Amino acid sequence: MAIIEVDNLVKRYGDFTAVNDVSFAVEQGEIFGILGPNGAGKTTTVESIEGLRSPDAGTVRVCGIDPRTDTGELRQILGAQLQESEVPEKLRVGEAMELYSSFYRDPVDWRELLTTLNLSDKIDAQFRRLSGGQKQRLSIALALIGDPKVAVLDELTTGLDPQARRDAWDLIEGIRDRGVTILLVTHFMEEAERLCDRIAVIDAGRVVAIDSPAGLVSAVDDRQRIRFRPSAPLDHALLTALPEVTEVSRAGSQLIVTGTGNLLLAVTAVLARNQVVAADLRVEQTSLDDAFVALTGRKIDN
Amino acid sequence: MSALSRLTATETKLFFREPAAVFFVLVFPPVLLIILGLVPAFRTPDADLGGVRVIDLYAPIVIAMSVAMLALNSLPQMFATYRERGILRRMATTPVRPHMLLGAQLLMCAAMSVAAMVMVILIGRFAFDVPLPKQLLAYVIGYLLATVSMLSIGLLVASLAPSGRGAGAIGSILFFPIVFFAGLWAPRATMSDALRTISDFTPLGAGVQSLQDAAAGHWPQLLHVAVMLGWIIVAGGLAARYFRWE
Numbered sequence: 001m002a003i004i005e006v007d008n009l010v011k012r013y014g015d016f017t018a019v020n021d022v023s024f025a026v027e028q029g030e031i032f033g034i035l036g037p038n039g040a041g042k043t044t045t046v047e048s049i050e051g052l053r054s055p056d057a058g059t060v061r062v063c064g065i066d067p068r069t070d071t072g073e074l075r076q077i078l079g080a081q082l083q084e085s086e087v088p089e090k091l092r093v094g095e096a097m098e099l100y101s102s103f104y105r106d107p108v109d110w111r112e113l114l115t116t117l118n119l120s121d122k123i124d125a126q127f128r129r130l131s132g133g134q135k136q137r138l139s140i141a142l143a144l145i146g147d148p149k150v151a152v153l154d155e156l157t158t159g160l161d162p163q164a165r166r167d168a169w170d171l172i173e174g175i176r177d178r179g180v181t182i183l184l185v186t187h188f189m190e191e192a193e194r195l196c197d198r199i200a201v202i203d204a205g206r207v208v209a210i211d212s213p214a215g216l217v218s219a220v221d222d223r224q225r226i227r228f229r230p231s232a233p234l235d236h237a238l239l240t241a242l243p244e245v246t247e248v249s250r251a252g253s254q255l256i257v258t259g260t261g262n263l264l265l266a267v268t269a270v271l272a273r274n275q276v277v278a279a280d281l282r283v284e285q286t287s288l289d290d291a292f293v294a295l296t297g298r299k300i301d302n
Numbered sequence: 303m304s305a306l307s308r309l310t311a312t313e314t315k316l317f318f319r320e321p322a323a324v325f326f327v328l329v330f331p332p333v334l335l336i337i338l339g340l341v342p343a344f345r346t347p348d349a350d351l352g353g354v355r356v357i358d359l360y361a362p363i364v365i366a367m368s369v370a371m372l373a374l375n376s377l378p379q380m381f382a383t384y385r386e387r388g389i390l391r392r393m394a395t396t397p398v399r400p401h402m403l404l405g406a407q408l409l410m411c412a413a414m415s416v417a418a419m420v421m422v423i424l425i426g427r428f429a430f431d432v433p434l435p436k437q438l439l440a441y442v443i444g445y446l447l448a449t450v451s452m453l454s455i456g457l458l459v460a461s462l463a464p465s466g467r468g469a470g471a472i473g474s475i476l477f478f479p480i481v482f483f484a485g486l487w488a489p490r491a492t493m494s495d496a497l498r499t500i501s502d503f504t505p506l507g508a509g510v511q512s513l514q515d516a517a518a519g520h521w522p523q524l525l526h527v528a529v530m531l532g533w534i535i536v537a538g539g540l541a542a543r544y545f546r547w548e
Contacts (some may be wrong), residue, residue, distance in 0.1 A: 050395055072397060080395035085388030090319040095312065102308050103398045142392070 003028045003150060003181045004049060009058035011044050018044040020205035021058070022154065025161045026150075031172065031182045033196035035189070036291070039203040046152050049268050050080045053283065063149055077104055079148035079180075081139045083155045093138055094123035097145065104146035117141050117171065133164030140171065141173060145182070154185040169195055193288045203296040214290055220294040221286040226257045226267055228278035236275065242266045253278070305398045309406035310413075313380075317410060323376050327414050331368040332421045334350065335360060339430040351491045358433075359489040361426040362513035366448065366484040368418035368507040372411045373452035374473035374480070378459040380407055385467030390547050400547050408453060413448055436519030441510070444522050447530040448509025452480075454538035461544040483507040490514075502526065505533045 002025035011019040019035040019041040026032040029112055034042045047053040048060055051074050052065030060067055067074045087096045097114065101107035114120045117137045122130065130138065136156060143151050153172065157165040165188075172195055176182055186192055192199050193213045201209045201216065209216055223246070234255070236248045244266045257267055271278055293299055315326040318324055335357075338344050344356035351359065381404065384390050426432030435441035460474065463469035483497075484506035490498055501507030508529040512522035 003546045052391075052394060075395065075397040078395075080392075082388060082391055082395065087392070088316055088384070088387075088389060091312070091315055095315070099308055099312050100396065103305055105397075143395075146396070273490040 001028060002026060003063055004183065005061040006045070006049065007059045009045065009048055009054045009060060011048060011053060012056050017205055019048070020204070022202065022207050024200045024207060024296070026181060026183060028181055029176065029179065031176050031184055031195050031198045032201040033192045034183065034185045034202055035187065035192045036202035037187060037200050040202045042202055043154060045202065046154055046183060047183055050078060050152055051075070076146060076154065077149045079146055079150070080152045081142035081143040081154060081156060085139070086135070087138070089128040090126050092124055092126055093119060093130070095248040096127065096138065097141065100142050101145050106147055107145050108147045110145055113141050113144060116174070118151045127197055133160055133167065136160060136168060137171070144175065144234065148180060150183065151179045152183045155187070156184070157191060165191070188290045189292065201292065201295055216291045217286050217288055221260060221290040222260055224263050224284065225258065225284040226264060226281065227254050227284070228281040229253050230255055230271070231279060232275070234274065234276050238270050239267065242270065306402050306405055309402055310409045313406045313410040316414065317376070326541045327368055327376065327462065328418055331364045331418050335364045335422055335425055337431065345430060349357050356489070357426070357430050359485070359491060359514065361422055361432050362510045362517065363485045363489060365419045365422050365511050365513065367481050367486055369415050369449050369452050370477055370481050370484070370506060372415050373456035374459065374477045375470065377407060377411050377453065377456040378463060378469035378473045379466050381460040382463045382469035385546065385548060386466050394547065411453060412449065419445065433517065435517045437516045437521065440516035440521045444509060444512030444516050447527065447534070448506060448512065451505040451509070451530045451533035451537065454534050454541060457541035458537045458544070461541045461546060480504060480506050484510045503529055505530055
């Protein structure tokens with residue numbers, strides 16, 4: 001059963017159409033990514049799901065609830081971590097948790113949640129004294145305090161250093177393991193690739209593709225490229241004769257073999273039969289980055 | 303405990319973590335009254351003031367100053383900062399509406415203002431023999447009208463200011479003329495007719511006079527009640543019109 005359903009969502013600001021006929025469905029227990037460049041309409045889309053914006057057309061349902069009409073119930077089951085939303089500077093971590101847990105019908109034990117998020121030694125620290133990573137973890141904690149079925153995490157790792165970002169990824173996987181469905185908004189390819197079960201690629205207010213990271217890549221281009229330096233001269237015809245190989249070229253001392261399917265196995269078998277050793281062997285595959293360029297016609301602007 | 307009372311308790315806690323705000327709202331008004339009260343000439347009846355003492359005139363002026371501090375400096379800056387930092391937006395994603403946070407800030411300001419007023423009245427009464435208000439109900443009404451009109455202006459500043467810093471700046475610019483016409487530098491009794499007429503039409507000029515009248519046992523003048531109500535309607539209406547949660 002789909003836990004979030006978005007059908008033909010449209011949102012305009014004056015003449016500008018921020019979200020133009022967006023549809024997707026998120027299944028229970030998924031980490032679903034919304035990937036796109038800045039200004040693509042990602043945040044407007046999730047704000048419609050969070051009940052913070054009223055769509056101009058289309059429908060949104062979260063666990064069957066219409067965020068516009070049943071906002072009160074939505075807030076009990078959906079936890080949101082917004083971009084650039086803080087808590088008062090001089091509020092202590094424990095005070096923020098206590099205050100926010102009083103807002104919900106059935107809050108989780110906030111001390112336990114802080115332990116899970118590795119913040120329990122910061123209970124008495126004021127918000128302004130926290131590092132960027134700690135602030136983000138508190139933000140996640142506040143989004144999870146009401147024991148939501150769905151958590152929306154918007155640009156969670158923007159501005160974090162690489163280590164803090166990796167820690168955040170582990171955390172998100174941990175949250176999913178608790179049974180929370182996660183909607184993750186990001187413009188980091190690596191993040192989408194590592195975390196998401198499925199991704200909706202959004203560009204200029206439209207969904208251009210929905211698939212798993214691997215599915216997106218293979219739908220665009222399943223070609224692989226092998227580079228190596230042969231230990232002895234090798235007749236190109238031996239390679240071009242293989243059904244997997246589409247092209248062989250030479251760049252200096254290196255051979256570049258392009259092809260599909262089980263290319264690596266086929267090529268190494270030929271090399272072994274001819275007693276050629278492949279030095280500096282490297283396999284290049286289409287990345288999600290390449291897929292994004294192919295889908296939208298431009299690079300994602302980090 | 304309801305969300306509103308929890309939020310109010312939290313806002314109060316946060317208020318006490320701002321030493322400057324605590325000083326100007328709760329410490330400075332009583333201290334100013336004590337300093338004025340220590341000047342012997344201010345404790346003797348003055349024929350130029352119609353036979354009252356300077357210290358008697360200053361009790362309501364100091365109360366008005368405290369209200370102005372809260373309404374023009376604390377409230378707009380607090381609220382605009384909450385908006386700027388996304389604190390209101392975060393609250394909007396929880397079952398509690400951001401209106402509650404605004405309500406909590408207003409309640410906290412009202413509580414601090416009452417605390418300052420009570421301290422000033424008690425210090426005036428026991429240290430300098432300033433009589434307690436003779437017409438208590440009129441005093442409470444005058445105080446409420448003055449406070450609500452000032453909080454309306456504070457909310458208007460919060461609505462129009464682009465940022466927390468901007469709200470603080472606008473509040474400070476408004477603070478000086480408003481407390482000037484309330485009589486902080488020269489009580490209304492010593493103002494020229496022209497200045498006093500202008501003062502009649504400012505929220506705290508009308509407020510201070512209403513408090514003085516009530517202290518002396520009179521009901522506030524219709525003009526002053528109308529002026530304060532006018533400020534509440536105009537500033538409050540504009541604040542509601544231009545109010546922004548984000």
